[in-house]
Amino acid sequence: MQSYLRGAQHRALRQLLRRCARAQRRACSSLSAITAGFFLLLCACVLYLPEIHWELPDSADELRSVTLLVWTHPFGHYRRLPDCWEQYQVEGCLLTDEPLEYSHVDAVIIHHRDIATGAAELPPEPRPRAQKWIWMNYESPAHTPGLWQFEHKFNLTLSYRADSDIFLPYGYLVPGIARSHDAHLLHAPSRARVLRPRLVAWVISNWSDSQARVAFYHELQRYVHIDVYGQAGLPLASGSESVIRVVSRYQFYLAFENSQHRDYITEKLWNAVAAGAVPVVLGPTRHNYERFLPPEAFIHVDDFPSVRALARYLLMLRRNPSRLQHHLDWREGYSVVQPTFWAHHYCAACRAVRKSRDTTQVVHSLEHWFWSDRG
Numbered sequence: 092m093q094s095y096l097r098g099a100q101h102r103a104l105r106q107l108l109r110r111c112a113r114a115q116r117r118a119c120s121s122l123s124a125i126t127a128g129f130f131l132l133l134c135a136c137v138l139y140l141p142e143i144h145w146e147l148p149d150s151a152d153e154l155r156s157v158t159l160l161v162w163t164h165p166f167g168h169y170r171r172l173p174d175c176w177e178q179y180q181v182e183g184c185l186l187t188d189e190p191l192e193y194s195h196v197d198a199v200i201i202h203h204r205d206i207a208t209g210a211a212e213l214p215p216e217p218r219p220r221a222q223k224w225i226w227m228n229y230e231s232p233a234h235t236p237g238l239w240q241f242e243h244k245f246n247l248t249l250s251y252r253a254d255s256d257i258f259l260p261y262g263y264l265v266p267g268i269a270r271s272h273d274a275h276l277l278h279a280p281s282r283a284r285v286l287r288p289r290l291v292a293w294v295i296s297n298w299s300d301s302q303a304r305v306a307f308y309h310e311l312q313r314y315v316h317i318d319v320y321g322q323a324g325l326p327l328a329s330g331s332e333s334v335i336r337v338v339s340r341y342q343f344y345l346a347f348e349n350s351q352h353r354d355y356i357t358e359k360l361w362n363a364v365a366a367g368a369v370p371v372v373l374g375p376t377r378h379n380y381e382r383f384l385p386p387e388a389f390i391h392v393d394d395f396p397s398v399r400a401l402a403r404y405l406l407m408l409r410r411n412p413s414r415l416q417h418h419l420d421w422r423e424g425y426s427v428v429q430p431t432f433w434a435h436h437y438c439a440a441c442r443a444v445r446k447s448r449d450t451t452q453v454v455h456s457l458e459h460w461f462w463s464d465r466g
């Protein structure tokens with residue numbers, strides 16, 4: 092109830108702010124019309140000009156903010172909308188989750204799962220001219236049903252795929268200290284601290300024997316001890332923070348994806364990186380991972396002819412701290428950014444809408460693109 096009230100208060104405040112912004116814009120445009128008229132008159136009097144092009148200067152165009160409508164709160168979980176300037180230094184972005192604003196907004200951001208399962212409908216057609224619809228999805232293709240219904244509907248894609256119109260992965264590295272709200276500075280451990288008390292951790296919430304990762308685990312645990320956390324194992328409080336705290340005690344972390352697809356590298360990997368454990372990855376190819384982090388920053392299950400050979404390698408590293416250090420030295424001088432769902436996503440989308448304001452584009456073959464493995 093309290094959070095609902097807070098939501099209502101925020102909405103009212105946002106509406107007020109929006110009204111102010113609109114009034115300001117109106118004042119500005121009438122002011123510039125008067126100025127324009129005055130100058131035109133002046134020009135016509137003083138000079139002979141066959142043609143006059145009156146255009147708003149670029150800077151004035153940049154001052155114009157855009158409004159993004161969040162069509163559904165993903166998976167039905169209400170979250171306060173962020174202030175994009177305060178949190179991400181993204182200027183000129185207004186966010187709203189009020190559907191009544193639909194006919195006035197520059198773009199609508201639509202979370203795939205909510206429309207695919209029927210929890211929500213697409214916005215009504217005809218859509219306002221120049222409005223962009225953004226398709227947002229962070230599930231892998233295997234867990235993204237009903238794509239076929241949405242061909243030729245969207246204008247921009249927002250996902251973890253590097254070839255999305257708006258690309259925002261689950262995590263990424265930046266050199267130095269990142270200014271972002273969601274960044275975390277990394278350090279290489281000193282020689283004395285490279286060894287950690289425990290060997291291998293795995294966190295899994297959705298245990299299903301049909302998954303490649305579960306079969307892999309069954310075999311690996313024959314050779315090395317693995318502490319399993321989550322639904323099927325040791326208890327774990329929810330949230331990245333608590334995962335990172337637990338994983339910080341371990342040397343290795345099994346960052347096994349639930350399905351294998353291009354660029355589908357989730358918070359499992361980035362939590363391990365943030366926690367300073369060496370990730371053992373099962374997901375897309377090594378080549379694909381290397382687009383996101385240095386080759387020695389992870390151990391890929393495909394690097395070994397057998398599960399047993401992987402286990403031997405992990406045990407060997409444990410006995411050779413200098414070899415282990417090689418997998419951790421790269422960290423010095425990097426920050427990891429783990430974009431907060433969905434605040435960071437909305438602000439990234441809003442920035443992209445501002446940049447592409449005068450362009451028209453349509454996502455014609457959503458399903459084919461999302462399943463494609465090219466690149």
Ligand SMILES: *[C@@H]1O[C@H](CO)[C@@H](O)[C@H](O)[C@H]1NC(C)=O
Nearest residue numbers: 234297298299300301302349
């Ligand atoms: C859990 O795993 C099963 C089997 O792979 C899958 O069908 C289901 O969608 C998964 N659930 C979630 C929430 O990911």
Ligand SMILES: *[C@@H]1O[C@H](CO)[C@@H](O)[C@H](O)[C@H]1NC(C)=O
Nearest residue numbers: 221222243244246451452453
């Ligand atoms: C957005 O996509 C729709 C549907 O295909 C299309 O009619 C419209 O022209 C596009 N608008 C922009 C601004 O790209």
